[in-house]
Amino acid sequence: MANYKRTEYRQVITGMMMLGYSIRETAYLLKIARQTVKRYRDMERPATDKCRCGKPAQHNGWCAWRYQRSKPRQEFMRKWHDAD
Numbered sequence: 297m298a299n300y301k302r303t304e305y306r307q308v309i310t311g312m313m314m315l316g317y318s319i320r321e322t323a324y325l326l327k328i329a330r331q332t333v334k335r336y337r338d339m340e341r342p343a344t345d346k347c348r349c350g351k352p353a354q355h356n357g358w359c360a361w362r363y364q365r366s367k368p369r370q371e372f373m374r375k376w377h378d379a380d
Contacts, residue, residue: 309336316348316361 305326312322319337323330346352349359363369 305332306336306340309333310340313337313340313345313353316365318362 305328308326309322312325317325319330319333323333326333347355347359348361351359358369363373
């Protein structure tokens with residue numbers, strides 16, 4: 297039998313995923329394992345959920361939504377453009 301967190305975690309994880317937080321961000325902020333976040337996500341969310349950019353929720357790469365929320369990505373792009 298699997299070990300499950302309290303019901304509050306399920307609600308918080310689901311809410312964070314609906315707001316567009318990534319698995320890593322959610323795990324870091326709640327101080328739980330990424331696998332735990334994935335397990336709860338798979339229990340709660342249908343596979344048809346979308347990222348705020350309109351792509352599937354588990355898409356790879358930088359979309360406008362992820363770029364806006366990530367200071368390190370913005371800094372990387374700033375340095376990359378300045379190098380040219």
